[in-house]
Amino acid sequence: MRILLVEDNLSLAESLAALLRQSGYAVDMVQDGATAETLAAAVDFDLVILDLNLPKMDGLDVLRKMRARRNSAPVMILTARGSPEERVRGLDLGADDYLIKPFDIGExxxxxxxILRRQAGLRSSVVSFGPLEFDLIARSFSASGLPLELPARERDLLELLMLRAGKVVARESIIASLTTLDADLSSNAVEQYVSRLRKRLAELGLTVRTARGIGYFLDRVHE
Known part of the structure; x- marks a missing residue:
């Protein structure tokens, strides 16, 4: 999952980015509204965490421009501006959530x-496919009740496929979700991760199938 973190307080931004990366998210961090608006127009993010008091462009203007372009990426506003009027304004402009500083890290x-669960159309925090389970809270996999340890990129790829089980995930979406500004990912690298994942899933009776020219999807191995 790729997150755009827009926060001009460098200390807070670095702390939140470290927390998110430790949880396995790919994070791009910017500190002004103009850069955020440009990046949001060019990249498909799974989530945008948006401060409002930003240099160069106010966060609400960033949100307004995103929604005007029909950019449906979920947006969590993270701000000290907590008056009811500000909250109503942000939500009416298309924010999915509004969290006021200071806030509890657990919350x-x-x-x-x-937000990510709603975006994926899920009601539960545990996603199942055959013997495989993914826990959204722990961001961990298990198979038949036993932990399934995976390298970071393979885990992130499997998460994308699990959250869209039954649907083809476009190659471009995979590259966008697993890439950050400081860690590029090539199409060939995706094929390598898919190949490794197939080997790991084979003993579970699962595989990653190729939708030629489009992308990949999680499937059962048919007898």
Whole structure:
């Protein structure tokens, strides 16, 4: 999952980015509204965490421009501007959540999980496919009740496929979700991760199938 974190307080931004990366999210961090608006127009993010008091462009203007372009990426506003009028304004402009500083880190993480769960159309925090389970809270996999340890990129790829089980995930979406500004990902690298994942899933009776020219999807191995 790729997150755009827009926060001009460098200390807070670095702390939140470290927390999110430790949880396995790919994070791009910017500190002004103009850069955020440009980046949001160019990249498909799974979530945008948006401060309002930003240099160069106010956060609400960033949100307004995103929605005017029909950019449906979920947005969590994270701000000290907590008056009822500000909250109503932000939500009416298309924010999915509004968290006021100072905030509890546990609540911050829970709200992110809730947004991503709604975005994927899920009601439960545990996603199942055959013997495989993914826990959105722990961001961990298990198979038949036993932990399934995966390298970071393979885990992130499997998460994307699990959250869209039954649907083809476009190659471009995979590259966008697993890439950050300081860690590029090539199409060939995606194929390598898919190949490794197939080997790991084979003993579970699962595989990653290729939709030629489009992308990949999680499937059962048919006898």
């Amino acid at each position: 911050f993480e829970a709200r992110i999980r809730s």
